[in-house]
Amino acid sequence: MNAEEEKGLKTEEGNFKKKKKMFKDIRIACNMRSTSNVLDIRVTKFARGRSINLALSYRGRQALKAVGLEDQVVAYGIPMRARMIHSLSGKKSAIPYGTKSQYILSISRENLNKDLLTAVEKYSNVKVHFGHKLVKCYPEKGVITVLGQDKVPKDVTCDLIVGCDGAFSTVRTHLMKKPRFDYSQQYIPHGYMELSIPPKNGDYAMEPNYLHIWPRDTFMMIALPNTNKSFTCTLFMPFEEFEKLLTSRDVLDFFQKYFPDSIPLIGKQALVQDFFLLPAQSMISVKCSSFHFKSHCLLMGDAAHAIVPFFGQGMNAGFEDCLVFDELMDKFNNDFTTEGIANKVESLSIFVHALQKAGGIVPPAVEMNDISSQF
The missing domain is CATH 3.50.50.60 (FAD/NAD(P)-binding domain)
Known part of the structure; x- marks a missing residue:
């Protein structure tokens, strides 16, 4: 000191x-x-x-x-200056949080x-x-x-x-x-599950200074950058949808349909392994x-x-x-x-x-x- x-x-x-x-x-x-x-x-x-x-x-x-x-x-901390929206077609669009000097970490x-x-x-x-x-x-x-x-x-x-x-x-x-x-609490019908995108050739596999978002109607996935060049992904989805994915093939087919560009980033084997590692977790508001x-x-x-x-x-x-x-x-x-x-x-x-x-x-x-x- x-x-x-x-x-x-x-x-x-x-x-x-x-x-x-x-x-x-x-x-x-x-x-x-x-x-x-x-x-x-x-x-x-x-x-x-x-x-x-x-x-x-x-x-x-x-x-x-x-x-x-x-x-x-x-x-x-890693500055995230904009949201990077991933469409179903694979197109990416950046939406800034504000001016060039404004960002979240x-x-x-x-x-x-x-x-x-x-x-x-x-x-x-x-x-x-x-x-x-x-x-x-x-x-x-x-x-x-x-x-x-x-x-x-x-x-x-x-x-x-x-x-x-x-x-x-x-x-x-x-x-x-x-x-x-007075007290009230509410569990929302969605759960969350953590996945990961590893570094690619020693560098980030995607643009690092963005909060990546894959919005898909009633569910979505996000990815935030880490200092070790990886991304922490979180899948938010209704529990009833999680419960439909019972096998490795179910998971791969689901991601191929809704998040096709994420599969080569995560890796098929890692995706299946992480998906079944822990059950989806609940979320509460108080x-x-x-x-x-x-x-x-x-x-x-x-x-x-x-x-x-x-x-x-x-x-x-x-x-x-x-x-x-x-x-x-x-x-x-x-x-x-x-x-x-x-x-x-x-x-x-x-x-x-x-x-x-x-x-x-x-x-x-x-x-x-x-x-x-x-x-």
Whole structure:
């Protein structure tokens, strides 16, 4: 760490300590890999979990910038300046996201998690507990019950509980028992499956600075570039369509009919192998209100407002939550009990709420041709 980085860390650490003036002990329930028993992804040999590439936009970058991580994360991101639409005939058409200087970034979920963990451990007043599962939460008492590697339940007291434990949040489950707490969830009829396009002759097999999309009425496939010259592909399709593809021949015939130009890119053998490696995974949207319980508990990220990945806003919205909450704490002098801040907390990721009201929870009738325009 150079002198400038060390100075920045001390400044950020000082700011964080100020935030804790009203809360001597803050417990944050985190879910970084869609599991309830989080392990250290930096040392775990086999980490299975959702691996859809992440699309980092301006909103997410602003939050990373606030904690001094923007440059580090952007450095290994791949700029995607436009959508590349693949028609059934094989014709490709580019649709820019905006001006030449505007783009989104394809970044690795795994590398981002590693960078965030390494960064947070540099704060002397932060301690990360791996291998622990949150089993109970008592917001009104400021108590959580965790199950460690010894499998012995342990009660931990704290001043503030922050639920960042994903779409299936344990913290939110306990808030749902409170009067006037509204909650709804919806599984869409589509599932997703991950495939891969390997490098070709040591280089990208397609144009790298694009988000490639194959829109096909009720289903579609996308491909995002990786730094190792490969592409991560994701097939989004109704479960009833996945269930029709039972044999290798079924899969190859299906791709020949709808994604013929992708077969030589993926490879027939790899396509069949990856298709049957894991079953198609489900996707859920979550809405709830309010995001907090008095001054004792707060929901952020997917725990508060999970959204389907079509819109590429889940991570960006979660990061923006952190930025908005930090701004609110500054505005109200780090006092979460201040009258009025509770209503302001509901402004966390107001963008996602607007998107959900406009159709972010995708109804079955919406075609993937329409959804693809949102990427």
